[in-house]
Amino acid sequence: RQVGQQKQLVGSDGEQILIRSMFIYEYRDSQGSWFDVNPILAEARELAEALLEVEAGIQKDQKLLENAVEKVQQFLMNTGAITTLEEKRLLRITAIPGRLKSYAPLPVMFAAQPIDQNVTELVQYSAKLAGNSLYKVSILLYRKPPDTSVRLQMAQVRARDHFVLIPIPFAAIEQALSNEATSTGLLAQYAERYLPGADLFDDRNAIGDTLCFFGRGNLLHSLEEDLRRNQGIGLFGLRKSGKTSLLLQLGFAMRQYPVVHIDLQPYGGKLRYGAELFNKILHELSLLIKKRTPNATLNWETFQRDCPAADLGTDFVRQVSDLAKLLSESGHQLPILLFLDEIERILPTKEDARERAEEFNAFFGGLRALSQEKQLLSILIADVHPDLNRINHWSQASVPTNPVFNFFKEIFVSPFSEEETTEMLTEIGKMMGVDFDKETLVTIHRESGGHPFIARQLASLLCQKTDQEKSDSGKLIKLSAVTRYLKRPFKYSGILKDYFEQSIWADLKKRKNFSAMAILQLLACNEELPEGVKEEALLNKLKSDFSESACLDALRWIEDVGLVVREELEDDDSYRLEILLMSRWLKMQMKPEEINQWQLK
Template sequence: MQKGIISELYRPRGYGFIRSMNEEKVFFHASNLVNVKYEKLKEGDIVHFETLKNNKGYKAINIKCQFENKTTPGINPAVKLGHFNSSEKDILNALSKIFYLTNGGAVFKMGTNSQYAYCLLKPTTFFSEQFNLNREIVLVFSNYETFEPRTLDAISKAYSLVSELRVDKICSIVVSKDSQFEKKLKDLLKSNIEMQVVIPFSYGELLSIIKFPDKYYDLIIKRFRTYFYERDLFAFFAPLQKDLYFFGRQAYVQDLVNKHFTNENSGVFGLRRSGKTSVLNAVCRTLNRIDGKWILIDCEVLSNLRWNTALYYIVQAICKQYKIKLLHNKMDYTDEDVAILFEQDMLYCNDQLKGKSLLVLIDEIEHITFEIALSNNWRKDDDFIRFWRVLRGYYQKYPNKMTFIIAGTNPKSIETSFIDGYDNPLFKQLPSDKYLGTFSVQDTKEMINKLGAYMGLKFDDIVSANISQEMGGHPFLIRQFCSKVNEFINQKHLEKPIVITKVIYDQVLPIFEEKDLHDYCEMIINVLKTSYSEEYKMLENIALENKQVILEQRDNKSIFYHLIGYGLIEKTGDFFGFRNEAVKKYIQQKNKYNKLLKTDEEKWAEISERRNKIEPSLRTIVKLQLKSSLGETTGKTKILNAMKAETQQKYKSLSYNDLFDTKKCEVYFYQMSKIIIDNWKLFSNLFSLNKNTFQSYTTIINNLRADCHAAPVSNSELQSFRGAISSLEKEINNAV
C-alpha cells in the first residue's frame, strides 16, 4: 500500500485528493474509505491506500486512516493571536491547515527599534515522518521591507523565550516582508554552515495564494524539502562552534568540566580531524551555561611570540574577554620580571572574576613544542621550558584559581621527561587518559540518523554498524562518508526520504575509497609519519599482515602505545588488529607493492599489472618525442628498426599513428624501451637517470615477461623488479 496525506476535501460532493509521498495527487471518493467516516476526515490526516486505474487516471481505493499518535492541523483553542497584524493572522490561519498552532507566542524587541513576533507550530505526523520534526517549530515574523542579518538573532531570542525542551533546535520558520528574503538568506548561509535549517517565506508569496489550499500546501512542502533535503548537514570541515551538530562526546565534555572544578588538569590528544577543537568549544559552551570562566588559547598565535610575551598574551586575552583593565603592558614582561607580574595579573583577574577558577584551554600544543615547533625559539631554545615553568608554577601555587587543558595531535610535550638535560615541566602533569576516544557504534548511529533524518536519509542498523567499523569511529571520516552517500542519492535522483540499506552502502564505499579516502587518511595520520616513524612502520606491518615482524615486537609496548591511544589498532592477548578499516585500506593500497607475496601466481600478477600500467605512458613519450624531434617519416623508421625483420614486414604499411595503436600493432614495453635506449640523445632530457641506469632497469623488467609465467619467481628477483619499476614509474610520471 502507498502512504499519503489528505490534501483537499470537497465536503458537499463527498470526494477529495490525497497527496502521495512522491507528491502526486490522487483522487478518492468517500465510498472507498475503510476505517473512518468521510465527515471525520480532516486535511492533513495520514492515510494508507491502494490505486486503481480508470479512464480518467488513477483513483485511491481501500483507504485506511492512520490514527496512532497523530498530530493533525488546527489551532489550539487557548491560542491568542491579538498581537499579530491582519496579514500575519491570515498567514497563520492558512498554516493551521498544515500545522497545529500550539502557542501564540508574543511580540519582542531587539535593541531599541526592532520588533518581531513569534509563535509555535507543531508539525503534523506527516511532517514528522518526512523531516524528523518531533517538537514544536519556532515561527518568527519580520515585518520589515528589507531583510537584515539581525533577523537571525531574533530567532535565537525567540528560542530563549520558550522551554528548550519544547522546541526543535534544528529548524525554524521565518516570514519576512522582503521579497528577496530567500535569496539573501542563501547568500548568508554560505558563510555560516552551522546555522540551523531556516525555512524562509515572504509575506507576499504566502498571502498571494492564501485562497488556494493546494498551492499553499505545494509551496510549504517544497520549501521544506528544498531546505532540508538539499542541504548537506554532514559536510563540515571546520571545528564545530555550536551544540546543534555536536554528537557523541557530551559525557566526555562533562568529565573535562568536572576535572576543572576538582582542580585537575587534562589532556585532549588525538589524530587530526578527530574533533579535539570541537570538544574544547563544547567545554567552553558548557561553562558558559553555568557562568564558568575560561579562555581558549591557540598555540599557533603563541608560536610567533617569545615565551614571556606569550604569557602576557594569555593575560591580555583574559582581560579582553572579561572586560578587565590591564595592570601592566607588554614591555613590563621582561625575562626577569615575567613570573612575578604574571602571578600578580592572574590573581587580579581572579579577583575581578569574583574568585571563580579559570580554565585555560591550550589548543594545538605542537606549535610551541620543543623539537617540532616551526619557530626556532620554541623548537631549539628554552622558550617551552620557561613558559611552562611559570604557568605550571602558578597552578601549583593556586590550584583552586586556575587549571588547564592541553590539546593537540602530538603528545610529545607531556611524554618527554628531559629536554636538553632539564626537567620537562609538563612531564607526568596530566592523567593517563589523555586520548580522545573514537565514536562507538551507538554514537555513530545517533549522529548519522539524527542529521540524516533531516536530510531525508535513514541509515539502517546494519549500515550504521558498518560505517562505524569501516571508519574506525573517526567522526570526520564518518561525516564525509555520509556526505558521499547523500551526494550519491542526489546524483541518482533517488526519492527522499529513503532508507540507506547495505545495497546503497556497497555502491558508495568504493566511490569514497577511490575519490576521497587517500587524501583524508593522508591528512589524518600524518602525525605518525612525521613524529613516530617506527610506530608508523609497525602500522604498515599490521596492515600488510607481516606476522613475523609483529611477533618479534609484540612485547615492545612503546612501539604500539600511540597506535592504540589514537584508536587505530587494538590488542587482544598477543594479537593486534585494526580498529579503523579505512586507514588499513589506505595503507594497504599505498604499500600494495611492498607486501610480502607468497606464491608465484601473486608475484606474476603484480609484475603484469605494473608493466601494463606504464606501457601506455611509455608509448606516449616515444610517440611525441620522435615526432617532435624527427618527424613522422623518420620516426616511423626508428620504430620499425626496433622490430624483428618479420615483424617489420607485417607493420611497414601502417601509418605513424597506427604503429602506436595496440589494436593494430604489437609494440610493447620491450620495443618502447629499446627505441629510447637506441636513441638516447633524443630522450635523455626527459629523464634524471643516465643511459646505463635506465637500460639496467628495463633489462630487469624485460627479463620477467608475461610469456614466462610458468617459471618461478624468487624473492630476490621480485625485489629487483620492484626496485627497478618503482624508479621507472617515477621517471615516466615526471616525463609525462
C-alpha cells in the same frame, strides 16, 4: 497574593502556571467572572510560602528572558539587521544583509529548551509574512539543545513545507556579542550550515554547533569535573578526532567560568612567544570582566613582545591574581580555565635554540604557579601526541627540566561506538531530510572504525553520489545502492585520501615513527586472520628492524588513539586495525610483492 486582592488576572505567564497548578480558580455568576485563590489552600501557611517562591521564580525567569532577548537584539544589530519585538520571546527581522537578505522578513525566537510547539509557532508565524523566496526561514536560539522529537519535526517541516529553521546556541551569541565582526561571522556560519543545499556531514573544521556535536557527553562531564578542581588535563588523539570540538563545547558548558581558549599555531617557530601569550591571557580576562562590569577600572600591564618570559613570570602571576578577584566580583566562578590547542607548536625540539626551551619552561612555570600554588587556574592542553607530559629533560644543555612533566592527566579521545556513530549519522541526516538503512550505518561504522570525521565524510560522499529513494522523513540511502562507493571511497573522495596521507601517515613520517608505520602495514596485510595478529607473531616479524620496546611503545600509542584495537586472548594479546579504510589506503600504497612480504606465513 495579587489575585487574592484584586480578584482578576493581568495575563502573565505566571498566572497561567498558577491556574494549571490549581492554585487559582475562576468563578462565574450572573454578574460576570472573577478569579480567586483555591479556598482549600487560601488559609494554609505553606501556600503563602509556596506562592512567594513561585512568584519569585516567575519574576526571575521573566528577568532572564528580558535579558536574553536584549542580547539577541544587540547581536542582530551587530550583524546589520533591523528588528522589531513582536512578543516576549519573538522578534521579526525586517531587513538584513548577507545570505539571509533574500529571506527577509523572518522570525527569530528564543527558547530555553525548544519544544515541538516552538517549531509549530515559527511555521505559522512565517506563513503570515510576505516574501518571494521558495523557502521560508527562521532562527531559533536555545540554551539547551532540542531533543530528538524537535529535531525530527525540524526535518519534517523542511522537507514538507520548505521551512528552514536555523538553530543557534545562545552561548555562542553571548561569546560573540562584544564584536560586530564576530557576530556577523557567527550568523553567516550558521546560515551557510542550514540554508538549502548545505551538507551538514561535510564539517571539516571544529564543531561549535551543539546540534551537530555527538558522542562525547560522558567525556564532557568528566572534563568539567576535573577542571572545577584544578586538575591539569592533556587531551590527545588523532587529527580531526574531535579535540578542538570538545574544547568549544566545554567553553559553552562552562561559560559561568572565565574561559580563555588559545590556538598556538601562530606562535610556532618563534624564539620568544611567552610575552605574547601572557598578554593574550591578560587581554582575554580583561574582556570578560568588561562584559559584565563595563565601568571596571583595569590597570594590567602589557609586556614587551621580545622580552624573555623568564623576566615576566612573577608580574604575570600577580596580574592574573588581581584580575581573578575582579572576575569573582563580576559574578564569574573560579578557577580560570585555560585551553591551549596545538601544543606541539611551542614544544622544544632537538633542533631548537636553548632560548626556546627556556621560554617554554618560563611560560609553563608561570601557569603551574597559578594552578598549584594559587589555585586560580585550570589548564587543558590538546595535541596529537602526549610529548609535553612525558619529556622530562630537554636536549638543550644546561636547561632545567620540564616544569609540567607528568603534570597533566592524560585522556585520549576514543572512537565512537556503533551506537554513537548511528546516532550521529541519523540525527544529522534528519536535519537534511536523509535516512540511511541499518546496513549502511553498520558499514560506515565498520569502515571508519568509529572515527567521527571519517564517518561523516563517508556519509557526505553517499549523499552526493546516490539518487536516494523516498522515506517517511525524506530520502533513503540503501546499502545496495552505495556499495561501490564504500568499497573504493578514495576514488571518489579526495578529502578522505588526503586525510590518511597528510593527517596520519605524514605525521608518523615526520616523527620518524617507523615502528608504528611497520605495525600498521603488517596489520593491513593480515586483516583476513580471524583472530587478528598475535603480539608474539608481530614482534617476531619486526624484531630484525625494531626493538621490542620500540614496538610496544608504538602499539600503545596507536591503540590509545584508536588506530588499532587490542583483544586479550587466553594465550596472547591480538591486534587488528580499528579503521578498515586505513587498511584499504595502506594497500593502495603497496605493490603486490610488498603486500606478500608483510603477510604472515
